[in-house]
Amino acid sequence: MSINRTPVSYWPLGQNERPWRAIDARTTPGIGVRLKLVSTPEQLTPEPGLRTVEDGGARAAATGEIRLEGVSKFYGDVTVIDDLTLDIEPGSFYALLGPSGCGKTTTLRMIGGFEVPSVGTVHLDGHDVTNLPPNKRAVNTVFQSYALFPHLTVAKNVAFGMERKGVNKAEIKRRTAEALESVQLAHLAERRPAALSGGQQQRVALARALVNRPGALLLDEPLGALDLRLRRQLQVEIKKVQQEVGITFVHVTHDQEEAMTMADVIAVMNRGKIEQAGSARELYDYPSTAFVANFLGQSNLVKASITGTDGDSSVAETHDGQKFKVPTGRVAATTGELAVGVRPEKVWISELDALDREERRCNRIRATVITSAFLGVSLEYHVKTPGGDELIVTVQNNARDQVDWLADGTEVELSWEPDHTFVVKVGADV
Numbered sequence: 073m074s075i076n077r078t079p080v081s082y083w084p085l086g087q088n089e090r091p092w093r094a095i096d097a098r099t100t101p102g103i104g105v106r107l108k109l110v111s112t113p114e115q116l117t118p119e120p121g122l123r124t125v126e127d128g129g130a131r132a133a134a135t136g137e138i139r140l141e142g143v144s145k146f147y148g149d150v151t152v153i154d155d156l157t158l159d160i161e162p163g164s165f166y167a168l169l170g171p172s173g174c175g176k177t178t179t180l181r182m183i184g185g186f187e188v189p190s191v192g193t194v195h196l197d198g199h200d201v202t203n204l205p206p207n208k209r210a211v212n213t214v215f216q217s218y219a220l221f222p223h224l225t226v227a228k229n230v231a232f233g234m235e236r237k238g239v240n241k242a243e244i245k246r247r248t249a250e251a252l253e254s255v256q257l258a259h260l261a262e263r264r265p266a267a268l269s270g271g272q273q274q275r276v277a278l279a280r281a282l283v284n285r286p287g288a289l290l291l292d293e294p295l296g297a298l299d300l301r302l303r304r305q306l307q308v309e310i311k312k313v314q315q316e317v318g319i320t321f322v323h324v325t326h327d328q329e330e331a332m333t334m335a336d337v338i339a340v341m342n343r344g345k346i347e348q349a350g351s352a353r354e355l356y357d358y359p360s361t362a363f364v365a366n367f368l369g370q371s372n373l374v375k376a377s378i379t380g381t382d383g384d385s386s387v388a389e390t391h392d393g394q395k396f397k398v399p400t401g402r403v404a405a406t407t408g409e410l411a412v413g414v415r416p417e418k419v420w421i422s423e424l425d426a427l428d429r430e431e432r433r434c435n436r437i438r439a440t441v442i443t444s445a446f447l448g449v450s451l452e453y454h455v456k457t458p459g460g461d462e463l464i465v466t467v468q469n470n471a472r473d474q475v476d477w478l479a480d481g482t483e484v485e486l487s488w489e490p491d492h493t494f495v496v497k498v499g500a501d502v
């Protein structure tokens with residue numbers, strides 16, 4: 073089989089795209105000469121129908137299993153990725169979540185083959201691919217900029233890579249239709265990109281990647297350019313597509329809500345390390361570091377240490393001598409710098425001594441209301457403890473429990489279940 077590995081895209085490239093093979097438009101049949109044509113990583117894919125990883129002669133079907141082992145990446149003397157190990161199950165939706173600059177894109181590019189780790193190995197489908205180029209890896213990348221050909225219809229955009237590879241016409245037609253069907257764009261197959269909304273263009277980019285039948289799809293902030301409403305809609309749609317096609321998706325985002333909506337597993341990254349990986353629920357209910365506790369949702373954290381046990385619980389004592397019970401399973405560490413925490417929605421707030429017996433939870437602390445805000449679905453109180461810590465308490469606006477709005481300056485009692493209390497490690501971030 074003769075394969076032409078020079079699919080093309082048009083200038084300018086998006087922020088994460090790298091040209092590495094320029095093509096003279098005048099010698100490329102069927103392409104308008106006004107376009108400057110270069111290849112983008114996302115389009116250099118394994119040949120159709122051959123979903124294999126070539127690894128020194130060894131061949132295996134692409135399952136989309138991804139493993140990074142002890143991977144570090146240095147630029148000069150700056151450590152961008154710091155001894156990172158991760159396992160991604162075949163067929164899962166895996167999100168790399170973290171603030172800008174924490175190393176998400178670099179990690180994705182090492183999986184895709186656009187960067188080589190300084191230390192460590194990358195495995196796809198059980199094979200070491202650390203030194204294989206992108207086109208020898210059964211993964212595809214979807215970038216934030218869609219890089220669609222403006223002069224080609226939606227169907228032609230999707231079919232383009234296959235046409236250049238010489239796939240037969242019937243096969244191209246079938247797979248294009250299939251890919252457009254999977255992103256619900258079959259009815260727009262003959263439109264040009266300019267006549268599509270941003271969300272529809274994003275779906276064309278997705279179809280174009282899916283049509284190559286990669287074992288895994290890598291998505292780098294694919295919804296970053298869209299407004300919030302559209303982003304929310306596409307989050308659900310992309311998740312649906314992933315479940316239908318059943319391949320591994322690795323999704324990079326800095327948006328916690330996006331990660332929680334879409335991913336089976338979220339890896340929270342900070343400064344080139346994965347702080348914690350797990351389901352949204354695990355990370356929210358059992359954060360192991362202060363960074364995770366604050367990056368997914370809000371947390372009230374007070375510096376503390378573990379000073380003893382009480383039955384099945386540990387006792388956390390805050391810097392100002394308050395003692396709280398914490399289930400031992402929710403204590404992420406017992407030594408080093410620690411904080412005891414509780415989520416704002418788990419706390420009951422009431423005027424001093426006004427809590428009913430059954431409302432009075434075992435963990436209690438006094439405080440003073442500093443300020444409050446009415447947020448529609450909830451009331452949010454900011455309070456200050458005698459030890460000087462500022463805490464947040466949210467009260468559902470369901471008119472059942474807390475009907476009185478507590479004025480600023482009110483002396484209050486906060487109370488919550490030991491089961492909702494956790495102890496986390498504090499890094500340099502709190």
Ligand SMILES: Nc1ncnc2c1ncn2[C@@H]1O[C@H](COP(=O)(O)OP(=O)(O)O)[C@@H](O)[C@H]1O
Binds near residue numbers: 147170173174177178
């Ligand atoms: N080619 C490079 N040379 C030097 N530093 C780089 C290079 N690429 C990325 N970095 C640095 O690595 C860090 C992580 O970058 P990146 O992986 O793009 O983060 P993220 O995608 O999480 O925003 C950043 O501080 C960035 O400036």
Ligand SMILES: [Mg+2]
Binds near residue numbers: 176177178
């Ligand atoms: Mg990035």
